[in-house]
Amino acid sequence: MVTLERPTPDLGTERDVVGKRVLAFLIDAIGVGVVLSIVTNFAFLVSESLGFLLSGLGTVAFFAYFIYLEAEYGQTVGKMLMNIVVVTDDGEFISYRESAIRTLLRLVDALPFFYIVGLAAIYVTDRKQRVGDIVADTVVVKTKDKPDPL
Numbered sequence: 138m139v140t141l142e143r144p145t146p147d148l149g150t151e152r153d154v155v156g157k158r159v160l161a162f163l164i165d166a167i168g169v170g171v172v173l174s175i176v177t178n179f180a181f182l183v184s185e186s187l188g189f190l191l192s193g194l195g196t197v198a199f200f201a202y203f204i205y206l207e208a209e210y211g212q213t214v215g216k217m218l219m220n221i222v223v224v225t226d227d228g229e230f231i232s233y234r235e236s237a238i239r240t241l242l243r244l245v246d247a248l249p250f251f252y253i254v255g256l257a258a259i260y261v262t263d264r265k266q267r268v269g270d271i272v273a274d275t276v277v278v279k280t281k282d283k284p285d286p287l
Contacts, residue, residue, distance in 0.1 A: 141209075141210050142210070143210055143211045143212075143222070143230055144211065144212065144220075144222050144280035144281070144283075145280060145281040145283075146211075146222050146224045146228055146278045146279075146280065146281070147278055147279040147280060147281045148224075148228045148278055149278070150278045150279040151264050151265045151266075151276045151277060151278050152264075152265055153279060154219075154221045154265070154277055154278065154279055155259055155260075155265055157219040157220070157221050157279075158219075158221065158259075158277055160215070160219055161213065161215030161216045161218065161219040161221060162215060162252075163215070164214065164215035164218060164219075165202070165203070165213045165214060165215035165216075168214060168215070169198070169199055169202050173191075173195040173198060173199070176191060177191045177192050177195060200240055200241065200243075203236070203240040203243075204233065204236045204237050204240045205236075207223050207231060207236040207239075207240070208231060208232060208233040208235075208236035208237075211223050211224065211230055211231060212280075216277075220279060220280045221277050221278065221279055221280065222277070222278060222279075222280050223236075223239070223275050223276075223277050224275065224276060224277075224278060225274055225275055225276075226264075226274045226275065226276055231273070231275055234273075235273040235274065235275050236273075238269065238272055238273035239267075239269035239270055239272070239273040239275055240269065241269075242267075242268050242269035242272055242273070243255070243269055245268050245269070246258070246267045246268050246269055252267075254267075254268060255267035255268060255269070258271065264276050265277075
């Protein structure tokens, strides 16, 4: 049985993960988008109004995906694949509060298109933080390698 647990952060590596952050977000966005589109398309087959309802709820599900996984595990699936983790500025695990703040501020980071504001913030801040990270006092760092169990 696979159990998820929070990885150990490798503090001070935030400058090394910018590309990994972009790839992690793309993995998450594509993965969630595919799942939501399949569910929505099936819902439209059942009922047009159900399809429209689930289309609207898709945005909520998208945000909930980030909030839940980052608050519980410090990582989304994309971050797990890229071996990066979200922590507070002082290296502690983030809470639902910090996760919700950084996730909801993706709306600002995404402005005016293609995450221009967020990417600009990452490139001009010392700790490579997007607006959501700055407001939530969080940072994205590498995970420490786990020792081999043998």
